[in-house]
Amino acid sequence: xxxxxxxxxxxxxxxxxxxxxxxxxxxxxxxxxxxxxxxxxxxxxxxxxxxxxxxxxxxxxxxxxxxxxxxxxxxxxxxxxxxxxxxxxxxxxxxxxxxxxxxxxxxxxxxxxxxxxxxxxxxxxxxxxxxxxxxxxxxxxxxxxxxxxxxxxxxxxxxxxxxxxxxxxxxxxxxxxxxxxxxxxxxxxxxxxxxxxxxxxxxxxxxxxxxxxxxxxxx
Amino acid sequence: xxxxxxxxxxxxxxxxxxxxxxxxxxxxxxxxxxxxxxxxxxxxxxxxxxxxxxxxxxxxxxxxxxxxxxxxxxxxxxxxxxxxxxxxxxxxxxxxxxxxxxxxxxxxxxxxxxxxxxxxxxxxxxxxxxxxxxxxxxxxxxxxxxxxxxxxxxxxxxxxxxxxxxxxxxxxxxxxxxxxxxxxxxxxxxxxxxxxxxxxxxxxxxxxxxxxxxxxxxxxxxxxxxxxxxxxxxxxxxxxxxxxxxxxxxxxxxxxxxxxxxxxxxxxxxxxxxxxxxxxxxxxxxxxxxxxxxxxxxxxxxxxxxxxxxxxxxxxxxxxxxxxxxxxxxxxxxxxxxxxxxxxxxxxxxxxxxxxxxxxxxxxxxxxxxxxxxxxxxxxxxxxxxxxxxxxxxxxxxxxxxxxxxxxxxxxxxxxxxxxxxxxxxxxxxxxxxxxxxxxxxxxxxxxxxxxxxxxxxxxxxxxxxxxxxxxxxxxxxxxxxxxxxxxxxxxxxxxxxxx
Numbered sequence: 001x002x003x004x005x006x007x008x009x010x011x012x013x014x015x016x017x018x019x020x021x022x023x024x025x026x027x028x029x030x031x032x033x034x035x036x037x038x039x040x041x042x043x044x045x046x047x048x049x050x051x052x053x054x055x056x057x058x059x060x061x062x063x064x065x066x067x068x069x070x071x072x073x074x075x076x077x078x079x080x081x082x083x084x085x086x087x088x089x090x091x092x093x094x095x096x097x098x099x100x101x102x103x104x105x106x107x108x109x110x111x112x113x114x115x116x117x118x119x120x121x122x123x124x125x126x127x128x129x130x131x132x133x134x135x136x137x138x139x140x141x142x143x144x145x146x147x148x149x150x151x152x153x154x155x156x157x158x159x160x161x162x163x164x165x166x167x168x169x170x171x172x173x174x175x176x177x178x179x180x181x182x183x184x185x186x187x188x189x190x191x192x193x194x195x196x197x198x199x200x201x202x203x204x205x206x207x208x209x210x211x212x213x214x215x216x217x218x219x
Numbered sequence: 220x221x222x223x224x225x226x227x228x229x230x231x232x233x234x235x236x237x238x239x240x241x242x243x244x245x246x247x248x249x250x251x252x253x254x255x256x257x258x259x260x261x262x263x264x265x266x267x268x269x270x271x272x273x274x275x276x277x278x279x280x281x282x283x284x285x286x287x288x289x290x291x292x293x294x295x296x297x298x299x300x301x302x303x304x305x306x307x308x309x310x311x312x313x314x315x316x317x318x319x320x321x322x323x324x325x326x327x328x329x330x331x332x333x334x335x336x337x338x339x340x341x342x343x344x345x346x347x348x349x350x351x352x353x354x355x356x357x358x359x360x361x362x363x364x365x366x367x368x369x370x371x372x373x374x375x376x377x378x379x380x381x382x383x384x385x386x387x388x389x390x391x392x393x394x395x396x397x398x399x400x401x402x403x404x405x406x407x408x409x410x411x412x413x414x415x416x417x418x419x420x421x422x423x424x425x426x427x428x429x430x431x432x433x434x435x436x437x438x439x440x441x442x443x444x445x446x447x448x449x450x451x452x453x454x455x456x457x458x459x460x461x462x463x464x465x466x467x468x469x470x471x472x473x474x475x476x477x478x479x480x481x482x483x484x485x486x487x488x489x490x491x492x493x494x495x496x497x498x499x500x501x502x503x504x505x506x507x508x509x510x511x512x513x514x515x516x517x518x519x520x521x522x523x524x525x526x527x528x529x530x531x532x533x534x535x536x537x538x539x540x541x542x543x544x545x546x547x548x549x550x551x552x553x554x555x556x557x558x559x560x561x562x563x564x565x566x567x568x569x570x571x572x573x574x575x576x577x578x579x580x581x582x583x584x585x586x587x588x589x590x591x592x593x594x595x596x597x598x599x600x601x602x603x604x605x606x607x608x609x610x611x612x613x614x615x616x617x618x619x620x621x622x623x624x625x626x627x628x629x630x631x632x633x634x635x636x637x638x639x640x641x642x643x644x645x646x647x648x649x650x651x652x653x654x655x656x657x658x659x660x661x662x663x664x665x666x667x668x669x670x671x672x673x674x675x676x677x678x679x680x681x682x683x684x685x686x687x688x689x690x691x692x693x694x695x696x697x698x699x700x701x702x703x704x705x706x707x708x709x710x711x712x713x714x715x716x717x718x719x
Contacts, residue, residue: 087338090347202234210232
């Protein structure tokens with residue numbers, strides 16, 4: 001089996017985290033997609049890894065992971081809408097939106113345990129996965145208050161895709177084996193981080209965004 | 220081909236990475252950025268330099284300051300702003316008072332009581348809208364009264380002009396119009412309209428509005444008219460006080476020493492151009508409104524040292540005006556050229572030598588001359604070496620017309636048509652200020668503006684003159700001459716001897 005499931009393999013996790021940390025700026029600066037911040041993306045990746053690894057079937061794991069994220073986002077957003085007319089100070093508002101998200105996750109966990117054989121609270125890794133989702137809500141609440149709904153959804157989408165891709169890397173057996181025996185790849189990852197850090201060329205999103213200008217000029 | 224496309228992209232369009240790494244990081248040092256990030260500090264500095272800015276009514280630093288506000292004494296209209304806000308967040312424009320009530324109406328139609336405004340001020344103080352969510356200061360300033368030229372195009376809010384300035388040279392500008400969709404703001408992301416502006420004339424060109432969004436980003440549509448009735452055309456609006464607007468933008472560089480910045484200016488109907496704020500991290504969407512790349516413009520002015528504001532404006536208008544010219548070209552079918560124009564003269568097509576390359580020269584566009592003329596030495600360099608046999612002829616000035624006519628007749632007998640070099644059409648007897656000359660007339664390919672054509676040039680010694688070539692009336696069909704379009708005046712006196 002190419003993807004390791006059943007139990008998360010933690011041996012290569014620290015090195016894999018480095019790779020995700022390099023992927024985040026790559027997606028941001030070379031491709032041009034905006035996402036939530038480093039901690040949120042990493043946290044989602046780890047939560048995906050822990051939850052999906054709990055299940056024998058990766059698809060089931062993904063479905064549950066997305067389910068908990070959506071519940072957290074929906075409850076946090078509903079809380080924000082309810083609080084719109086309430087005259088609250090800024091940080092108190094963030095705290096309440098956060099609380100809404102936590103209630104969403106816990107509600108989802110209770111429903112899941114009642115309706116399905118899966119009880120997230122029974123397994124340490126799945127419980128930890130939910131905790132990681134909850135801690136990532138900080139970014140969501142700030143984004144909701146500072147950017148518009150479309151931007152929030154766009155960044156959430158990119159974060160989810162990046163997190164999922166990272167989670168699969170954590171579970172991809174050939175990659176894990178390679179990393180276990182070739183830890184010197186860390187030097188390559190660090191070099192990549194430095195190169196990406198100095199990237200000054202146009203990114204993919206900019207090409208799509210400004211393509212019309214160049215096409216007009218060439219015509 | 221993909222590599223060529225990417226290469227052209229990289230040299231034309233300013234992307235976010237280049238902006239951050241090469242412009243903001245290198246040209247906008249952190250201590251100077253702090254001035255741009257602090258609107259109050261910036262206003263104080265600009266006032267000291269006599270740059271007009273909206274008057275400040277009140278500064279609020281603490282909760283206690285909010286309690287001290289006597290709302291009944293506040294004017295009918297005013298604006299609340301955070302000192303360190305970004306992207307227009309936290310700005311409340313209140314444009315009128317609710318009748319019979321102590322409440323103000325905002326551009327989005329909402330009514331704000333003193334309690335609502337106090338809460339908003341409190342939010343500003345706690346850092347809700349500031350960079351890094353740090354504790355902030357709020358201030359209340361006068362509301363700009365919209366200039367009557369721009370008022371019909373604006374829905375409730377205040378239109379402003381954003382100019383991108385690179386080392387003191389204004390590069391690109393856009394007019395930002397508030398709309399109903401954007402709830403009375405000019406915020407492009409919310410549905411405001413951005414209209415490109417021709418740098419030379421201050422006339423608007425292409426208008427864009429966000430039409431939707433996908434995973435990649437905002438999508439824009441080109442608008443011809445305002446979305447609200449009476450659907451006025453957005454192209455062709457003359458920005459009032461355009462030169463003063465450019466002056467203010469160009470002056471800012473010397474004051475704050477930010478090498479790459481966005482300058483936001485509004486036009487008040489009484490005061491004229493008023494500086495709203497400056498931005499040390501201006502966005503890139505202005506390129507879409509102007510349908511032109513910022514990086515291309517930056518590359519054109521890189522290395523230029525501009526000592527005065529007047530020179531900076533002239534550079535901007537000369538190099539980056541032209542959108543309107545293109546429209547005239549499209550309407551008339553004629554290209555617009557100036558009275559001094561850079562042309563490309565091509566080498567002798569009959570000689571296949573790799574070392575012969577086309578030469579770019581400045582030519583005088585002389586509507587007073589009938590025929591075109593080219594310098595003898597230049598022609599030799601370009602491979603028209605058959606002219607060497609006429610060297611003495613070219614160098615000779617005949618003071619007497621009869622003598623010239625006799626020589627001319629002898630030439631025609633000596634060099635009948637079928638013995639002449641292929642490119643030599645005939646000889647011309649030309650009257651000039653210093654007498655009469657007999658000039659070989661040669662067909663030479665040139666490129667003027669975008670048009671490549673063959674011109675009959677009379678070859679003469681122009682080594683003592685300012686320009687290696689003049690283009691006469693016969694060869695100017697298809698062009699419109701704009702006397703204002705001069706790419707650089709020569710320091711020497713213009714030659715007065717040119718007559719054909």
